Every structure is written in C-alpha cells, then in structure tokens.
Amino acid sequence: MTKVYRDEDADLELIRNRRVAIVGYGNQGRVQALNLRDSGVADIVIALPGNARRRPEAAADGFTVRPPAEAAREADLVMMLAPDEAQGAIYANDLAPNLPQGAAIGFSHGFAIRFGLIAPRPDLDIFLVAPKGPGTALRQLYTEGRGMIALFAVEHDASGKAEALALSYAAALGSGRAGILPTSFAEECEADLFNEQAVLWGAIPELIQAGFETLVEAGFSPEVAYFECLTEVKLIADLIYERGIAGMREAISTTARFGAMEGGPRIVTDETRAEMRRILAEVRDGRFTRNFIGQAEQGHPRMTAWSAKGATHPIEAVGEKLRKL
Numbered sequence: 001m002t003k004v005y006r007d008e009d010a011d012l013e014l015i016r017n018r019r020v021a022i023v024g025y026g027n028q029g030r031v032q033a034l035n036l037r038d039s040g041v042a043d044i045v046i047a048l049p050g051n052a053r054r055r056p057e058a059a060a061d062g063f064t065v066r067p068p069a070e071a072a073r074e075a076d077l078v079m080m081l082a083p084d085e086a087q088g089a090i091y092a093n094d095l096a097p098n099l100p101q102g103a104a105i106g107f108s109h110g111f112a113i114r115f116g117l118i119a120p121r122p123d124l125d126i127f128l129v130a131p132k133g134p135g136t137a138l139r140q141l142y143t144e145g146r147g148m149i150a151l152f153a154v155e156h157d158a159s160g161k162a163e164a165l166a167l168s169y170a171a172a173l174g175s176g177r178a179g180i181l182p183t184s185f186a187e188e189c190e191a192d193l194f195n196e197q198a199v200l201w202g203a204i205p206e207l208i209q210a211g212f213e214t215l216v217e218a219g220f221s222p223e224v225a226y227f228e229c230l231t232e233v234k235l236i237a238d239l240i241y242e243r244g245i246a247g248m249r250e251a252i253s254t255t256a257r258f259g260a261m262e263g264g265p266r267i268v269t270d271e272t273r274a275e276m277r278r279i280l281a282e283v284r285d286g287r288f289t290r291n292f293i294g295q296a297e298q299g300h301p302r303m304t305a306w307s308a309k310g311a312t313h314p315i316e317a318v319g320e321k322l323r324k325l
C-alpha cells in the first residue's frame with residue numbers, strides 16, 4: 001500500500017519562507033494562492049501578462065500582480081498554473097532567463113514535463129502537487145477545515161529538499177488534512193489524460209447523450225429522458241463516492257441491480273476495452289499531445305466547432321428548463 005502523507009509529515013515553514021510566484025489566476029491559480037495565503041505564506045506574487053483577463057480579480061483579492069518575467073526574477077518558487085499548452089513558451093521566455101539559481105518550479109499537472117515541452121535548467125527543483133479535483137472544491141474544503149487529496153512527485157531534486165518542499169506546498173493547500181500520495185510526473189499525467197478521454201469527461205457525457213437520444217427517438221418525453229439519463233448520474237456518483245461500486249449496488253433496488261448486470265456489459269464490451277487500450281497507447285506515445293498542441297497552435301478550430309454543436313444539443317434546452325425547477 002502506497003504511503004499516504006499527512007500534515008504531520010510536512011513542514012509548513014518551508015513554504016512560508018519562500019517567495020512564491022503563481023503563474024496564472026484561473027481555476028487553480030486563484031484558489032491555490034488563497035489557500036497558501038490563509039496557511040501563512042506571506043510573500044505571494046501573481047504572474048500574469050499585461051493583457052490577462054484575470055488581472056483585476058487578482059488585484060481585487062489583494063495580491064500584487066506582475067508580468068511573469070519580472071515575477072520570476074524575484075521568486076524562489078514558481079507555481080506553474082497557466083494552461084498546459086502555454087507552459088513551454090512561458091518557461092522558455094519568462095522563467096528560464098530570469099529565475100534565480102537554485103529556485104524551484106512546481107506543477108499541478110505532469111503534462112509539460114512528461115511530454116518535453118519544458119527541459120528545465122539543472123539547478124532547479126522540479127516538483128508536482130496535483131490536487132485531485134477542481135479549484136472550487138479545493139477552496140471549499142479548505143475553508144471548511146478539510147482538505148482535498150493531492151498527488152505529489154519530484155522530477156528533479158537539485159537542492160536535496162524538493163520532496164520536503166512539495167509536501168510543504170501540498171500541506172499549505174490543505175491536502176495534508178486529507179492525504180498526499182506519491183506518484184511520478186509520467187504516472188499522474190498519463191492516467192489523467194487517459195481518464196479524461198476514456199471515462200470522465202469523454203465517455204460519461206457521451207453515454208448520457210446517447211441514452212437521452214435513444215429514449216426521445218422512441219417517443220419518450222425529453223423531460224423523463226433527462227431525469228433518467230442525466231439527473232440520476234448525481235445519485236450514482238454520490239453513492240459510488242461514498243460506498244464504492246459494490247456498496248452502491250447494495251443500495252439500489254433488485255430490479256436496478258438485475259438491469260445493471262444485464263445491460264452494463266452489453267454497452268461496455270471487449271471492443272470498448274480495446275478502444276480504451278488504444279486511447280492509452282496514444283497518450284503514452286505522444287500522439288494525443290502532438291494532436292492537442294497542433295490544434296492549440298491553430299486556435300482549436302475543431303474543439304470550438306465541437307463545443308458549439310454540443311451547446312445546441314436538445315438535452316441542453318430541456319436541462320435549462322428543468323434546472324429552474
């Protein structure tokens with residue numbers, strides 16, 4: 001069983017004594033900055049370009065905002081919380097030429113290191129602290145006196161203290177109250193990219209839409225189809241989260257359990273598993289990343305069209321009406 005680190009394994013003073021620059025003030029940047037400050041980290045600068053949308057929000061939250069190159073010059077820890085595809089250019093243009101010798105760079109996703117977007121200077125400590133959930137939940141748990149599970153890893157330990165620094169950072173986010181688990185940049189990144197496609201953001205919404213379409217096409221009312229195929233996803237997610245899959249099955253009716261046994265394996269078949277293996281292979285050999293970066297360089301035309309089409313799916317109009325109830 002993997003060792004789970006907690007507050008008592010971390011020395012908060014390490015991060016409190018650092019001059020921290022947080023690059024980006026989005027989902028993670030804002031919340032990580034707020035949690036750090038509330039954990040007693042006094043010297044925090046938000047690094048954003050002059051045209052960044054979130055500059056006013058960072059300033060309104062009471063943080064000093066500086067351009068990334070300037071912030072890097074005075075930092076001894078930079079937390080990289082810009083979009084993954086932008087991190088290579090930020091490192092090359094702003095951090096590499098300006099970061100003091102012996103500084104550290106932290107990441108919340110292994111992507112830029114795993115796929116070589118960044119080849120860090122040998123004098124830098126490189127660590128990962130990846131909270132396992134969205135920024136909103138990371139902040140809410142922290143303010144409730146609880147914490148979100150986080151993964152941590154060290155890619156390069158120039159100072160001999162990179163692991164202690166990573167644990168200290170994770171504890172300042174509140175994760176030491178819940179658990180900080182070791183991983184590697186590659187493991188965190190590959191598992192995350194796989195899951196995003198094969199289970200969570202890719203497969204589950206697609207399954208919901210397909211179920212909704214099947215019922216509506218057969219003449220069922222869109223409202224009933226919505227409740228059955230979408231609303232109840234919250235119920236099963238909560239049950240699985242609280243009890244595991246076996247425990248969830250104990251909590252549902254015999255009819256539902258029998259239906260699950262009959263229907264589940266007809267939808268997730270050997271072919272589905274083979275496709276999952278292909279998705280994982282494309283993640284690991286870099287094909288997914290090349291595709292992603294290539295699309296990002298063109299301004300994501302395919303993703304823009306796909307999102308626009310999704311927004312007009314009939315399930316959205318029904319959902320808007322029903323959520324008001």
Ligand SMILES: NC(=O)c1ccc[n+]([C@@H]2O[C@H](COP(=O)([O-])OP(=O)(O)OC[C@H]3O[C@@H](n4cnc5c(N)ncnc54)[C@H](OP(=O)(O)O)[C@@H]3O)[C@@H](O)[C@H]2O)c1
Pocket residue numbers: 023024025026027028029047048049051052053054055068080081082083084086090108109130131132133134135
């Ligand atoms: N979303 C999550 O819940 C989550 C969970 C775990 C890990 N992560 C990881 O956390 C990192 C940040 O993701 P996110 O979802 O927080 O991103 P996000 O919400 O898209 O925010 C990105 C921030 O970076 C800023 N930015 C863009 N280009 C920049 C540049 N050249 N220099 C400096 N700042 C720049 C953006 O500026 P604007 O103010 O102009 O938008 C924005 O403030 C990623 O590595 C991601 O994989 C995210």
